[in-house]
Amino acid sequence: MSIKSIAKKAFSAYARSKTAGTTGYGTTRPMRNRPIRHRPLKRGRSLETQLASKAARAIRKAI
Structure with a gap:
């Protein structure tokens, strides 16, 4: 595998992780x-x- 193809694969994986990320709301935006x-x-x-x-409540109640 050439360096170019490795770089392309790595970049596309990175881009994919950026675009289809689950946010705090659970939607994929x-x-x-x-x-x-x-x-x-x-x-x-x-x-x-x-x-x-x-326990603190119980102690306060007992006093």
């Missing part, structure tokens, strides 16, 4: 400099936080 997430974005409260606040 072109988006530049999209954040690439490897782990899902955490929304809401974690289990530890929930348990901690529950």
